[in-house]
Amino acid sequence: MTKRIIYGPILSRRLGRSLGIDVIKTSDTKKNCNFDCVYCQLGHVLKKITGTNDVKGTVTPEEVIEDLRCYHKNIEDLEYITFSGTCEPTLNPELGEMIRGIKKISSHPVCVITNSSLVDKEKIRENLSEADLVVATLVSGYEETFMAINRPADGIILENIINGLKEIKKMDKRPILGIEVMLVDSNIDFPVNHTEREIEKLKETLIEIDPDEIEILTVSRPPAENYIIPVPEDRLKEIATEFEKVFGKERVKLVLKGIKRSRSKMKHVNIEEEIYDLIMRRPCTFKQISVSLGINDKELKVIIDRFLSSKSIKEITAGEKKYYKINR
Numbered sequence: 001m002t003k004r005i006i007y008g009p010i011l012s013r014r015l016g017r018s019l020g021i022d023v024i025k026t027s028d029t030k031k032n033c034n035f036d037c038v039y040c041q042l043g044h045v046l047k048k049i050t051g052t053n054d055v056k057g058t059v060t061p062e063e064v065i066e067d068l069r070c071y072h073k074n075i076e077d078l079e080y081i082t083f084s085g086t087c088e089p090t091l092n093p094e095l096g097e098m099i100r101g102i103k104k105i106s107s108h109p110v111c112v113i114t115n116s117s118l119v120d121k122e123k124i125r126e127n128l129s130e131a132d133l134v135v136a137t138l139v140s141g142y143e144e145t146f147m148a149i150n151r152p153a154d155g156i157i158l159e160n161i162i163n164g165l166k167e168i169k170k171m172d173k174r175p176i177l178g179i180e181v182m183l184v185d186s187n188i189d190f191p192v193n194h195t196e197r198e199i200e201k202l203k204e205t206l207i208e209i210d211p212d213e214i215e216i217l218t219v220s221r222p223p224a225e226n227y228i229i230p231v232p233e234d235r236l237k238e239i240a241t242e243f244e245k246v247f248g249k250e251r252v253k254l255v256l257k258g259i260k261r262s263r264s265k266m267k268h269v270n271i272e273e274e275i276y277d278l279i280m281r282r283p284c285t286f287k288q289i290s291v292s293l294g295i296n297d298k299e300l301k302v303i304i305d306r307f308l309s310s311k312s313i314k315e316i317t318a319g320e321k322k323y324y325k326i327n328r
């Protein structure tokens with residue numbers, strides 16, 4: 001099955017019902033990223049991308065607009081259009097033009113979810129300035145913890161990322177800047193980022209960046225490394241309270257569990273492809289697929305069973321939940 005540019009909608013705690021756009025087309029289903037995060041839900045990266053020139057198969061603004069034109073009107077209750085997926089969106093140098101094109105054909109707000117790796121580059125910040133919302137990841141204020149958790153490609157350093165995020169806040173025309181603080185725990189001796197020392201440094205760093213929103217969350221899907229586990233809920237609540245004291249309640253959001261939503265009101269063009277495209281970008285439970293794509297349980301079960309018997313997807317267990325994941 002070929003990979004399509006548009007997928008979802010997915011249900012996001014921050015964005016509600018959000019249609020995803022992947023900015024790279026590849027014949028395979030591997031992720032294309034300049035990080036190899038220990039918590040990544042897409043598994044390991046085979047070869048880290050070193051920069052925008054190293055990316056093969058980027059989609060063009062015309063391709064995005066053409067696909068979106070056919071697709072987004074099928075979803076009545078869409079809330080956001082989001083660049084994310086199997087590739088770090090800022091690796092596509094035409095991201096800004098894509099967002100401008102989307103705004104001509106759709107009134108939905110546009111979000112870019114980024115790993116922050118390239119925000120030190122002016123051109124990348126210009127591209128991001130076209131979005132309504134940028135959600136940028138930050139795992140630590142310490143270089144060594146960032147290296148251990150995000151495992152970036154050579155040449156990417158935290159100091160530059162922090163400076164780039166600060167620059168976004170200074171732009172005349174800028175998106176809302178949200179920082180996603182992904183906290184991880186471990187069952188081995190690993191430099192986790194929820195200790196007192198780490199949280200103090202994160203607070204200092206976030207004061208410097210001064211984002212509009214801070215989202216605190218932990219691993220909720222099967223991570224790339226099996227020694228990574230979620231931070232306990234009590235600890236997350238303590239950290240959120242500490243952050244609220246510094247940044248105010250309205251700026252801090254603690255993300256604990258999935259959101260409850262009704263089934264999507266969506267006209268289907270090719271249900272099998274829609275399911276496969278969604279699972280490729282994020283492992284999902286049965287319920288998540290059925291609610292995100294608005295498919296009844298009976299019909300979904302038939303398709304999932306077919307995918308499982310053809311081995312195009314597999315079933316994995318994380319915590320108490322069963323997820324379906326692409327067989328990469």
Ligand code: SF4
Nearest residue numbers: 033035036037040115
């Ligand atoms: S979590 Fe995101 S940034 Fe990290 S390796 Fe996976 S796709 Fe890349």
